[in-house]
Amino acid sequence: MQLFFIIFFCLCLFFPVLHLFHCLPWFRETDERQPAVPGVxxxxxxxxxxxxxxxxxxxxxxxxxxxxxxxxxxxxxxxxxxxxxxxxxxxxxxxxxxxxxxxxxxxxxxxxxxxxxxxxxxxxxxxxxxxxxxxxxxxxxxxxxxxxxxxxxxxxxxxxxxxxxxxxxxxxxxxxxxxxxxxxxxxxxxxxxxxxxxxxxxxxxxxxxxxxxxxxxxxxxxxxxxxxxxxxxxxxxxxxxxxxxxxxxxxxxxxxxxxxxxxxxxxxxxxxxxxxxxxxxxxxxxxxxxxxxxxxxxxxxxxxxxxxxxxxxxxxxxxxLVTKAVSFFYIIESLVVGILAAYVTAGFFVANAFLNMAFVFVGFIVVYMSYIFVFNFIYNMLALRQVNHYGFTFSKGDRLRLLATIVFDVFVHRFITMYFVMYGSIAYFFNKDWKKVSRTGNHYDLQAAPTESRKKY
Known part of the structure; x- marks a missing residue:
């Protein structure tokens, strides 16, 4: 059982780390480097x-x-x-x-x-x-x-x-x-x-x-x-x-x-x-x-x-599954790590809280919770750095708001998202309908800065 949770932990860590590195400019494809063709x-x-x-x-x-x-x-x-x-x-x-x-x-x-x-x-x-x-x-x-x-x-x-x-x-x-x-x-x-x-x-x-x-x-x-x-x-x-x-x-x-x-x-x-x-x-x-x-x-x-x-x-x-990347990531990352892992995680902590099962290892819980909070905090910070690399910035007044948002994401929103995943995965088999999200009715000023240009990569 301990080996199972170690493998599970490594899988949950592998894909986020992979994407965090693979999204960096070092791995740009030829298509991303091509300059614009005037007049096309x-x-x-x-x-x-x-x-x-x-x-x-x-x-x-x-x-x-x-x-x-x-x-x-x-x-x-x-x-x-x-x-x-x-x-x-x-x-x-x-x-x-x-x-x-x-x-x-x-x-x-x-x-x-x-x-x-x-x-x-x-x-x-x-x-x-x-x-x-x-x-x-x-x-x-x-x-x-x-x-x-x-x-x-x-x-x-x-x-x-x-x-x-x-x-x-x-x-x-x-x-x-x-x-x-x-x-x-x-x-x-x-x-x-x-x-x-x-x-x-x-x-x-x-x-x-x-x-x-x-x-x-x-x-x-x-x-x-x-x-x-x-x-x-x-x-x-x-x-x-x-x-x-x-x-x-x-x-x-x-x-x-x-x-x-x-x-x-x-x-x-x-x-x-x-x-x-x-x-x-x-x-x-x-x-x-x-x-x-x-x-x-x-x-x-x-x-x-x-x-x-x-x-x-x-x-x-x-x-x-083993010949096309889209199938591999859809099944192994999205299904196994994204969905099944949510049920495993929830089941693990429910068992620990209510059943006091003998296979629960305190050391693993400490390591896993540290991973959730520390790794996801770092992940959010590096993701914002990646966004900045592509030319988008926030005002100085937004820094505290961003920090508060990251904290909320790590300690609260991540677990709410896990609930959405678990609920939606089961609900599909009982009700395939979906309800339209209400529009806010907000008015948006769409006038852009007249001399705006983007940094090229």
Whole structure:
């Protein structure tokens, strides 16, 4: 039994340390070092599925109309909204009926009307019957005219500098899909490529921001370098349209973002040079929950998404466990270390507290708890240093807030997250539905600093 816990402890330590080192600049891939190619213009269709988004749709429109790209179209997919989403789209864009042909390849609920903006001719609204997010995305792909598809959540703000980065990376025909970087909209400043702020944010928002920074600048960056990125965030994903059509579009599921990413990996499995990237210079901001109730909904949905794809792609994982990095990390890291370890840890301490079992070793408990607190504190600090390397800084006034957030994360939030993982993993088998997170209704000033530029790496 003691040997089991030692092996368990080493596994829990191995993957975080691996990612913490592998995300460092020394391990950059050739794709990350390539300079921008002036004048490259790839046709881009931006698809924004929208269901009851009246609270955030004006912010989205403001973001889309600020984009400067000759060959980019924006398609809002009003998925049978029951609020004033369509009314606000019409008010802001001055819509009129338009003839736009669908490809006829992907299934989706009937489209009731296609509209084009009189004020911004590159923006369209597809109004359809409600079918869910995957259904709306399929409808968007059907009407997309360009070769590269960008998918955004309605509460995601895309920085104008992201499109040139996408143009540059997708000029390489071997790039099939990519994830963009997602920051927290509530921390956005007038310099969205350099500055973040914690002023006016709650501890709940701060700890979520810390989670996102660690996820994107450490874990996802490391996984992308292994060609093991299993989740291209639904908040900001980029795909070749032909690949989306070839894999049959999105499957109606609780986790359409994981599902489509794994479909892409399966699709390129026998194509040696095809790649899935993480674009560190393509920056977006998305709104995060501001209440514990909404955070619970979001995180349980994420965990159900993982379980859904674990079941759906089980044959693919079994066949490629030792041949494809994405399968190895999905099963060994996410399932064994991420989920099963949560149950082992909880069971271990419950046994110690209530059963006084003989196999409990006091020395191991001390070592393990020290690992949880000391290692995770160091991990958070190094992750923030990594974020700083990519050009993002906080004001001096945020230093104490950051320190308090790290302490809260290490001593409280880590265990709450463990509960989300354990609850969501079991809940999936009883209820595969998910509840939409409420929009905050906040107003966001999206005007950026006019002379802003990013440090190059």
């Amino acid at each position: 213009q790839t046709g881009i269709s931006i698809i924004i599925p929208s269901y009851n988004e009246a609270g955030i749709i004006r912010t989205s429109i403001q973001s889309m109309t600020a984009l400067d790209a000759e060959k980019a179209e924006v398609l809002y997919i009003d998925d049978g909204s029951r609020d004033d989403t369509f009314g606000l789209l019409n008010e802001e864009l001055d819509l009129h009926l338009w003839e736009k042909k669908a490809l006829g390849f992907l299934p989706h609920q009937p489209v009731e009307g296609v509209y084009r903006s009189s004020l911004h001719p590159n923006i369209y609204v597809i109004r359809k019957r409600n079918g869910g997010k995957a259904d709306a995305l399929n409808a968007g792909i059907e009407y997309a005219a360009e070769e590269v598809v960008v998918t955004l959540d309605a509460d995601t703000v895309l920085t104008p500098e992201a499109l040139p980065v996408i143009n540059n990376k997708f000029s390489d025909p071997d790039v099939v899909a990519a994830g963009g970087m997602v920051h927290v909209l509530q921390t956005k400043t007038a310099s969205p490529l350099r500055k973040l702020t914690l002023a006016g944010t709650s501890m709940l928002l701060r700890v979520q921001m810390l989670d996102f920074l660690k996820a994107f600048y450490v874990t996802k960056l490391s996984l992308a370098r292994f060609q093991a990125l299993a989740i291209i965030s639904g908040a900001f994903g980029i795909f070749r349209k032909d690949a989306l059509l070839d894999v049959g579009g999105y499957r109606s599921s609780v986790g359409e973002d994981i599902d489509i990413t794994l479909k892409i990996h399966r699709y390129i499995g026998r194509q040696k040079n095809k790649k899935v990237l993480l674009l560190t210079e393509a920056i977006s901001y998305t709104e995060l929950p501001e209440t514990w109730k909404d955070l619970f909904k979001q995180r349980i949905r994420w965990q159900k998404s993982y379980m859904d794809c674990l079941v759906h792609f089980r044959t693919f994982f079994a066949r490629t």
